[in-house]
Each structure stands twice: as C-alpha cells, then as structure tokens.
Amino acid sequence: MSASDSAKINDFVIKIATVNGTGSASANMLLMKAIFRSGIPVMGKNYFPSNIQGLPTWYEIRVSKQGYVACSGRVDIMVAMNAETYSKDVREVAPGGYLIYDSTWPRPALLKREDITAIGVPLAKLCNENFNGVRTRILMKNICYAGVLAALLDLDLEHVRQLLAETYAKKPQLVASNMKAIELGYECAKATFPCPLPLRTEKMAKTSGYIMIDGNTAAALGCVFAGATVAAWYPITPSTSLMDAFKAFSDRMRIDGASGRKNFAFIQAEDELAAIGMVIGASWNGARAFTATSGPGISLMNEFLGLAYYAEVPAVIFDIQRVGPSTGMPTRTQQGDIMACAYASHGDTRQVCLYPANAEECFHMAVQAFDLAERLQTPVLVLSDLDIGMNDWMCREFKWDDAYRPDRGKMLDKAEVEKLEKFYRYVDKDGDGITYRTLPGVHPKAAYFTRGSGHTQFGMYTEDSVDYQLLLDRLLIKWASAKKLVPRALIDATAGGEIGIVSVGSCDGAIREAMDLLRARGVGLNYMRIRAFPFSEDVERFLAAHQVLFVVEQNRDAQLRALLTLETQVEKAKLHSLLHYNGLPISSSFIVEGVLAHLQPGTKSRAAAGQ
Amino acid sequence: MTFIAKPKIAHPSLPRNPLGMTRRDYEGALSTLCAGCGHDSITAAVVEACWELAIEPQNLVKLSGIGCSSKTTAYFVNGAHGFNSVHGRMPSIAMGANAANRNLHYIGVSGDGDTLSIGLGQFCHAIRRNLNMLYIIENNGVYGLTKGQFSASADVGSKAKKGETNFQPPIDAVLLALTLGASFVARSFSGDKEQLVPLIQAGLKHKGFALIDVLSPCVTFNDHEGSTKSYAYTREHYEPAIHTDFVPLQQAITAEYAAGATLPVVLHDGSRIVLRKLDASYDPTDRAACAATIQERLKEEEYLTGLLFFEPGQPEFHDLNGTPEGALNAVPYEALSPGSAGMQKILARYR
Ligand SMILES: Cc1ncc(C[n+]2csc(CCOP(=O)(O)OP(=O)(O)O)c2C)c(N)n1
Ligand code: SF4
Numbered sequence: 001m002s003a004s005d006s007a008k009i010n011d012f013v014i015k016i017a018t019v020n021g022t023g024s025a026s027a028n029m030l031l032m033k034a035i036f037r038s039g040i041p042v043m044g045k046n047y048f049p050s051n052i053q054g055l056p057t058w059y060e061i062r063v064s065k066q067g068y069v070a071c072s073g074r075v076d077i078m079v080a081m082n083a084e085t086y087s088k089d090v091r092e093v094a095p096g097g098y099l100i101y102d103s104t105w106p107r108p109a110l111l112k113r114e115d116i117t118a119i120g121v122p123l124a125k126l127c128n129e130n131f132n133g134v135r136t137r138i139l140m141k142n143i144c145y146a147g148v149l150a151a152l153l154d155l156d157l158e159h160v161r162q163l164l165a166e167t168y169a170k171k172p173q174l175v176a177s178n179m180k181a182i183e184l185g186y187e188c189a190k191a192t193f194p195c196p197l198p199l200r201t202e203k204m205a206k207t208s209g210y211i212m213i214d215g216n217t218a219a220a221l222g223c224v225f226a227g228a229t230v231a232a233w234y235p236i237t238p239s240t241s242l243m244d245a246f247k248a249f250s251d252r253m254r255i256d257g258a259s260g261r262k263n264f265a266f267i268q269a270e271d272e273l274a275a276i277g278m279v280i281g282a283s284w285n286g287a288r289a290f291t292a293t294s295g296p297g298i299s300l301m302n303e304f305l306g307l308a309y310y311a312e313v314p315a316v317i318f319d320i321q322r323v324g325p326s327t328g329m330p331t332r333t334q335q336g337d338i339m340a341c342a343y344a345s346h347g348d349t350r351q352v353c354l355y356p357a358n359a360e361e362c363f364h365m366a367v368q369a370f371d372l373a374e375r376l377q378t379p380v381l382v383l384s385d386l387d388i389g390m391n392d393w394m395c396r397e398f399k400w401d402d403a404y405r406p407d408r409g410k411m412l413d414k415a416e417v418e419k420l421e422k423f424y425r426y427v428d429k430d431g432d433g434i435t436y437r438t439l440p441g442v443h444p445k446a447a448y449f450t451r452g453s454g455h456t457q458f459g460m461y462t463e464d465s466v467d468y469q470l471l472l473d474r475l476l477i478k479w480a481s482a483k484k485l486v487p488r489a490l491i492d493a494t495a496g497g498e499i500g501i502v503s504v505g506s507c508d509g510a511i512r513e514a515m516d517l518l519r520a521r522g523v524g525l526n527y528m529r530i531r532a533f534p535f536s537e538d539v540e541r542f543l544a545a546h547q548v549l550f551v552v553e554q555n556r557d558a559q560l561r562a563l564l565t566l567e568t569q570v571e572k573a574k575l576h577s578l579l580h581y582n583g584l585p586i587s588s589s590f591i592v593e594g595v596l597a598h599l600q601p602g603t604k605s606r607a608a609a610g611q
Numbered sequence: 612m613t614f615i616a617k618p619k620i621a622h623p624s625l626p627r628n629p630l631g632m633t634r635r636d637y638e639g640a641l642s643t644l645c646a647g648c649g650h651d652s653i654t655a656a657v658v659e660a661c662w663e664l665a666i667e668p669q670n671l672v673k674l675s676g677i678g679c680s681s682k683t684t685a686y687f688v689n690g691a692h693g694f695n696s697v698h699g700r701m702p703s704i705a706m707g708a709n710a711a712n713r714n715l716h717y718i719g720v721s722g723d724g725d726t727l728s729i730g731l732g733q734f735c736h737a738i739r740r741n742l743n744m745l746y747i748i749e750n751n752g753v754y755g756l757t758k759g760q761f762s763a764s765a766d767v768g769s770k771a772k773k774g775e776t777n778f779q780p781p782i783d784a785v786l787l788a789l790t791l792g793a794s795f796v797a798r799s800f801s802g803d804k805e806q807l808v809p810l811i812q813a814g815l816k817h818k819g820f821a822l823i824d825v826l827s828p829c830v831t832f833n834d835h836e837g838s839t840k841s842y843a844y845t846r847e848h849y850e851p852a853i854h855t856d857f858v859p860l861q862q863a864i865t866a867e868y869a870a871g872a873t874l875p876v877v878l879h880d881g882s883r884i885v886l887r888k889l890d891a892s893y894d895p896t897d898r899a900a901c902a903a904t905i906q907e908r909l910k911e912e913e914y915l916t917g918l919l920f921f922e923p924g925q926p927e928f929h930d931l932n933g934t935p936e937g938a939l940n941a942v943p944y945e946a947l948s949p950g951s952a953g954m955q956k957i958l959a960r961y962r
C-alpha cells in the first residue's frame with residue numbers, strides 16, 4: 001500500500017444524493033452508525049429541501065480519524081441515486097475519487113470524467129428481482145447501496161445486522177428483508193470490484209464513551225432532566241424535532257406510575273404569540289416551561305419577551321436558527337438571529353442568550369437555561385441552529401449528576417411568606433438586582449400584581465419618573481449579576497501571540513480544524529468561543545490582549561462583531577470578519593483561506609471582506 | 612399617578628362569609644376608571660360573587676390583557692395574584708398558568724377590543740382547549756383606553772361620539788363561542804348586578820371555559836344618542852331569557868320554581884345552578900337552537916341575556932392532556948428526572 005493510500009484510511013467524505021421521501025435516511029444512518037461502532041469518528045450532515053417528497057436531498061458522511069466534525073468541503077465518494085442532480089453530483093467528486101451509480105440504466109453520456117472511478121451497480125435490477133411492491137423496491141434500493149458501500153469500505157456486516165435488529169426490534173420481519181438488501185449490494189460489489197477500495201475504514205477505538213445524537217434531541221433531553229413540565233410551541237423547521245423529542249421522552253419517562261397520568265403538559269399553540277404567552281404564564285405560576293422556535297417565531301415573540309424582561313418572569317426559548325430574512329431558506333443553516341435575540345423587544349431590553357456549539361452543549365445548556373431563567377427571573381434564549389439541531393453529532397456521553405436539583409432562584413415558600421410583615425415583589429433586598437417572587441395559591445400575603453406597565457418596587461402601577469427609573473436601573477444591576485452567572489467563554493490561548501479568532505456556536509468544529517491546518521502552515525491562533533450574552537469579564541480581557549481578531553460567524557451582517565463593538569470596549573478596527581452565509585455549514589477551508597488572505601495579502605479568499 | 616390605598620377598617624357589624632371575611636376583604640386598589648364606567652360595576656359584582664362564594668383570595672388568579680377593562684383586575688381581590696399581560700394575549704397567559712396549576716380559580720377580564728380584534732385568535736383557541744377559566748368580556752363597543760375608536764363589537768349603524776357611523780358587521784362573542792363549542796355561554800349587563808353575580812359564581816365553579824359577555828357602557832366615548840352600547844339603549848334592548856340562580860354547596864334550594872320552566876344543574880363540586888326560563892320557548896341546552904334564537908333576536912335589536920347555553924361535563928384541557936389531579940408545579944423533581952440510571956438507558960439508543 002502506498003503512503004497516499006494509507007492516508008485515506010478513515011479519512012474521507014461520502015456524499016449520497018437521493019430524492020426526498022425515498023427512505024434514504026435510514027440507509028444513511030445505518031452506514032454512519034456502522035462506522036461509528038467500528039470505533040471511527042464520524043459526522044453526518046443532511047442537506048434537505050423544504051419539501052416532503054420528490055426534491056433532491058443529500059447526506060454527507062465525514063469519516064475522520066482525527067475527529068474533525070465540520071464540513072471538509074471535499075467529496076471522495078459520491079453515491080449518485082438521483083438522476084435529476086446526477087451531472088452536478090458527478091462534478092463535485094474530488095479527483096481520484098469514486099462515483100457509485102445505479103447501472104440498471106446505463107448512463108455513458110454522463111460519465112465524462114477520466115479522473116474518477118465510476119462504479120456501476122444494478123441496484124434497481126437487484127431489488128426488482130428480489131422484492132415485491134413498488135414502495136418496497138424503492139426503499140430497498142437505498143438500503144442496497146449501503147451494502148455496496150459496506151463492501152467497498154470494508155465495514156463489518158455484523159454491526160449492520162446488529163443495528164437493524166435494534167432499529168426493528170418490534171418488526172423482526174423487517175430485519176430480514178433489510179439484511180437481504182444489504183447482502184445483495186454487498187455481494188454484488190464484492191463480485192464486481194476489487195474490494196475494499198484504498199479509501200476505506202479500519203477499526204479504531206476512538207468512539208467509546210461517545211454517542212451520536214442531534215442537537216435538538218439533546219436539548220429536549222436537557223429539558224426533561226431540568227424538570228420542565230410545560231412545553232408549548234408552534235411547529236416550525238428546524239425546531240420541531242426538539243419538541244417531538246421532548247414529547248417522546250416524556251411519554252416514556254414522565255408517566256406517573258400509580259395513576260398513569262402525564263407529569264407534563266404538551267401544548268401545540270395557535271401561533272408563536274401564544275406559545276411564548278403560555279411559557280410565561282406557566283413559568284410565572286411556578287412550572288419550568290419552554291418553547292422552541294426559529295427566526296420567524298422569535299420575531300412574533302418580541303412583545304411578550306419585553307413583558308417577561310420588564311415584569312421579570314422566567315422563560316426558556318430555544319431558537320434553532322435557520323436562513324432568514326423572512327421565510328428565507330427554512331432547511332438551511334445560519335446564525336442570523338444573534339442581534340434579534342440579544343435585544344428582543346422594544347424599549348431598553350437586553351436578553352440573556354446562550355450559544356451551544358454542539359449536541360453535548362445543547363443538553364447541558366438546556367438545563368442551565370432553566371436554572372438561569374429562574375435565578376435571574378428573566379427569559380433565557382438558547383441559540384442553536386439547523387446544523388447543530390438537525391444533524392447527527394458525535395459527542396461525549398452525557399453525564400448526569402444525581403445530586404442536581406433545580407435552582408428555583410429567589411422563590412419564597414409559604415413558611416417564608418408567613419414570617420414577612422408584608423411582601424413586596426420588586427424590592428432589591430440583597431443588592432444583586434434580583435428580587436423575591438411568590439406563587440399564586442401559597443398565601444394571601446404573597447399576592448402581588450404583575451404588569452408590563454410602569455410599576456414601583458412595591459409592585460404598584462406608576463407613571464412616576466423616579467420610580468420608573470429606579471426599577472429600570474435595578475434591572476441593570478441584575479444584568480451585571482447575570483454576567484457572573486452565565487457560562488464563560490471557552491478560551492484556547494496555547495498558540496500565544498497576538499492573533500485571535502472569536503466565534504460562537506456551530507462554527508466551532510470548522511474553526512478547530514482550521515486552527516490545526518493553519519498551525520501546520522506556521523500560523524498560530526488563539527481562540528475564544530463566546531458561550532453567552534451578557535459577555536463575561538474574560539471576553540473583554542481576550543479582546544484586549546489581541547491585536548488582530550478574526551470574528552467568524554454565519555451571517556451577512558457580522559452580528560456577533562456588532563454585538564462585541566456595542567457591549568465591550570474593543571477597538572472596532574481590530575475585528576476582521578469572516579462571514580459565511582450561503583446556508584450551508586461553514587467549512588474549515590473557508591476559514592483557512594480567510595485568515596491567510598488577511599495575514600498574507602495576495603492569497604485568494606472566499607470570505608466576505610472584513611469590515 | 613400614584614397608588615391610593617383604601618382605608619381598610621371593617622365595621623364590626625359588616626356581614627362576614629364562612630371564612631370570616633367581609634366584602635371589603637375582596638376589594639382591590641381604588642379604581643382609576645371614569646366615574647360611571649360600566650366596568651366598575653362589573654368589578655363590584657366580582658367582589659360580591661367571590662365574597663359570597665367564600666373563595667380563599669390566594670386561590671384566585673386574575674388575568675387580563677390591555678384596556679380600561681383589563682385594568683380592573685387590580686381593583687378586586689387584593690389577596691389574589693394578578694397578571695395584566697399584553698393586549699389580546701391574556702388567554703395564552705391563562706393557559707400557561709392553568710397548565711402549571713389546575714387547582715386554582717382563574718378569572719380573566721378582557722375588553723371587546725382586547726378579545727375580538729387583536730386577541731381573537733387566542734380567545735377562540737382557549738375555547739377549543741376548554742381551558743378551565745371564567746372569561747369576562749367587558750363589552751362597550753369601543754376602544755376606551757385609546758379614546759373611542761369602534762371595536763369589532765360595534766353594531767352596524769352605531770354612531771361614534773364624533774359622528775362617524777360604523778358599517779362593518781359586528782363579531783358577536785356569544786355566537787362565536789357557541790360555534791366553537793363552548794360549554795358555558797352567558798351575556799349580561801353591567802347594570803344588572805342581580806343577574807351578573809350568580810353568573811360569575813356559576814362561571815367560576817363551572818369546570819371548563821365559561822364566557823360572560825357583559826354589556827358595559829363607556830360613559831366617556833360611547834354613551835351618546837345613536838350608540839347601540841349606551842346605558843339607555845342597553846336598558847331598552849336587553850331581554851333576560853334565562854334567570855340563573857347559583858346555589859352553593861352548603862345551601863338547600865329554597866326558592867319556589869314553577870315546574871317545567873326550571874332546570875337545576877349540579878356542578879362538579881356539588882353546588883347547583885338553577886336556570887329559570889323567562890322565555891318559555893328558549894332551551895339553554897340546545898346549542899343550534901340557542902344560536903338561531905340569539906341571532907334572530909339580535910336582528911330585532913334585542914340582546915338576550917342570562918346563561919344562554921350550558922352543557923356541563925365536557926372534558927377540560929387537563930382531562931384531554933391526561934395530567935394528574937395535583938398541580939404540575941408541585942410534582943417533586945425526583946418524579947420528573949430520569950436520573951443517572953435513566954440516562955444510561957437513554958444513551959444506549961445513541962451508541
Ligand atoms: C400591541 C398593542 N397595540 C395597541 C395597543 C393600544 N391599546 C391599548 S388598549 C386598546 C384597546 C382596548 O379596547 P378594549 O379591549 O375594548 O378595552 P376598553 O378600554 O374599551 O375597556 C388598544 C388598541 C396596545 N396596548 N398594544
Ligand atoms: S374611557 Fe370608557 S371604558 Fe375607559 S374608563 Fe372611561 S368610561 Fe370606562
């Protein structure tokens with residue numbers, strides 16, 4: 001085996017082009033999981049249309065022995081199952097790569113590339129001969145290519161068999177038919193081509209202690225563990241799967257043993273205006289409540305978010321960001337709501353935001369969001385995105401500490417109220433800007449009136465300038481307290497020097513890979529990943545300590561950079577934006593090119609000009 | 612504007628309810644509405660109803676949107692938590708609050724603007740969910756707080772104070788609620804406390820969504836000649852169809868009712884509502900007939916009033932959702948978290 005061949009082991013990208021609604025998702029998952037169970041780090045990304053059936057869809061599996069999770073921007077093996085996108089798909093294959101196609105119908109006219117290897121397998125023919133029914137044949141054709149790939153990549157069929165057994169535990173007949181399709185593909189490939197390809201898998205031991213999960217499922221699990229009981233939402237891609245997962249988990253694990261009743265309320269609201277209202281009403285009344293939405297929903301929730309900020313009612317909102325403005329591209333990813341969330345609503349409002357970068361953080365930050373919302377008595381927005389939320393991420397297994405108890409914040413119980421002479425809702429007794437609240441039904445002395453109109457620290461209606469300002473200023477003291485409570489930025493300053501990268505959320509994987517690539521080219525960068533708004537002290541320090549700062553984000557208008565210039569002392573001229581906003585997840589090569597173009601003028605870059 | 616506290620000295624001879632509380636104990640902050648505003652009379656009826664029912668103040672939750680009407684939640688039952696939310700969105704706050712604790716009394720106060728324009732969607736969906744609450748619309752045909760624009764309940768031909776005539780057909784909350792499947796639908800008049808108090812009591816005790824559309828004249832912007840929501844017009848055109856008596860649990864029915872014309876209904880907690888037909892042909896249990904009659908009489912410029920439709924026993928939100936009898940906000944955390952052992956089981960699916 002040549003050196004270049006061995007470099008391709010466990011380091012390549014497979015892209016599968018299919019048609020929406022043909023059941024390719026299960027085949028792709030099967031392949032990815034089989035690789036994962038072989039101990040090899042792997043990442044899956046789904047590029048799907050805003051459509052239910054019939055439009056092109058792609059799935060990308062990146063096998064990476066180094067554990068890189070971002071898009072590499074390269075395709076080594078294309079499984080071209082969609083005639084409509086066939087010529088485009090063929091063009092995308094990197095020189096030296098492979099094209100797998102259904103040779104039932106020969107396509108000589110399309111096979112124009114000399115620099116790649118075409119592998120034709122008569123998938124439709126195999127399935128037509130072995131299965132009955134149109135739908136079954138289509139589904140099995142997709143499972144069949146998984147078998148072909150298993151042979152070409154030297155995957156252990158035992159993993160596949162086991163995975164099928166787990167998936168169809170309740171429908172054993174499906175295990176047999178699926179396995180038959182796998183074997184048909186597998187045997188056909190073995191008989192026709194020299195298997196495995198030089199570009200193949202080899203067992204490793206790098207995935208134990210890890211799971212493969214999407215960010216929305218992880219966040220939903222966080223809500224379950226946080227003790228959330230009220231979930232209200234209005235369906236919108238890409239947030240719906242978070243709510244679906246919460247319901248599925250709760251239907252299994254939140255049923256009261258004795259009565260069979262549900263220890264949760266799951267409410268499909270009439271719109272996002274109502275969804276956030278329900279969350280605020282429930283949180284006000286002492287339940288942990290949340291909603292999940294995307295940009296259009298955030299826009300609708302603005303008025304209520306201002307009420308919750310000003311009347312100081314906890315609320316947890318997941319914003320699974322997608323491409324805007326307006327309906328935009330609902331099934332593509334973006335970080336376009338950073339500004340809209342930070343200052344959501346009219347008047348002087350500032351909202352606490354958390355920025356998870358991966359599925360693991362989605363889980364932990366979901367729990368944290370509830371604790372912060374109740375501790376600070378304010379909305380907490382968790383800004384995930386389509387890439388994090390709907391793609392499968394390899395991440396460390398979630399550890400759960402049984403000692404955890406929800407932080408209900410400053411909530412007075414009956415005995416505590418009893419001891420008071422009189423209860424006042426908005427008096428800052430502790431000097432941290434956070435006041436005490438009570439729940440209805442606890443004690444007649446506990447009553448107070450919640451309103452979005454001007455109110456005094458005693459909870460009374462007011463139009464008095466002094467009283468109004470007193471309260472608004474106290475909210476700033478609370479904001480300062482929030483800075484100390486929110487998750488700190490993650491800083492990697494091992495490179496030393498004065499050049500840094502600043503980013504948020506799902507850019508993380510691409511940045512870490514880019515940093516390795518740049519280091520190999522002699523460019524060392526320090527990295528700060530911001531994880532919350534308000535910005536903690538360490539953000540200010542990192543910005544001050546660097547002369548050149550690349551701000552990497554996935555939107556057109558440099559929203560993170562704008563927020564940094566508004567909320568820190570940083571000198572604007574030091575911040576150079578690398579902006580990726582085509583709707584696809586950012587790749588490492590995009591960042592490498594952008595950084596080099598700035599540091600070594602004359603190099604080509606795809607990055608939008610720094611501001 | 613500052614808050615004026617009412618003197619809280621109860622005369623020893625003031626009547627007390629079974630909790631030992633006087634009517635004054637059920638009052639709230641001093642009203643800041645215009646003198647003579649119908650809304651204040653409704654507030655007084657709510658105070659009376661709660662006192663008579665001997666509701667523990669902390670077990671009442673007061674919710675409202677925005678408007679003169681929505682302000683009134685501050686003017687009754689000081690010992691209850693209140694939430695004056697945003698314009699038209701009180702039903703969602705009520706839904707969330709009720710989801711968190713099903714074992715409190717929820718009373719929502721809204722206006723015709725708050726409910727029938729900006730909040731129309733939430734109003735309809737609260738009915739569809741059969742949210743267990745009493746929903747009072749203080750209906751004056753105008754937006755009082757923004758100075759007298761027509762609301763969606765303004766009748767065709769009704770004249771605004773400045774002389775403008777309304778030509779758009781009104782949305783009638785009662786007819787709407789009937790078509791949406793509401794199980795308790797009433798109309799009343801702020802000037803008829805005798806009718807209103809038992810309706811409020813029955814509405815608070817009803818399990819499910821109870822609507823009372825209360826004609827409540829705005830003396831400042833809609834009480835003139837040519838208005839169809841003025842005191843004079845309402846007095847003249849309102850027609851009790853059903854007389855409602857609320858009989859609390861402890862009390863025996865004492866009044867004499869002519870057989871055939873009365874309909875006693877036992878509520879879920881054992882208290883009773885006795886409906887007395889004032890109009891022999893009107894059947895408050897026949898939804899379609901009710902809607903037809905109400906509509907016919909509206910055409911004749913007559914507001915039928917009373918508990919116009921009643922169908923107890925429909926499952927409310929929690930019955931449909933399958934939540935436990937106790938409050939969700941009181942379920943101990945231990946019963947909510949799958950714990951580390953549960954986590955291991957969950958993770959197995961993702962390996
Ligand atoms: C989003 C929003 N839009 C507009 C307003 C202004 N506004 C306040 S009250 C009101 C109308 C209230 O009418 P109604 O509910 O009939 O109450 P009334 O004052 O007549 O009792 C309007 C339009 C507001 N508060 N919020
Ligand atoms: S403006 Fe009309 S509705 Fe408002 S308080 Fe005055 S009388 Fe009542």
Ligand SMILES: [Mg+2]
Pocket residue numbers: 678722723724749750751752753754755762
């Ligand atoms: Mg009105």
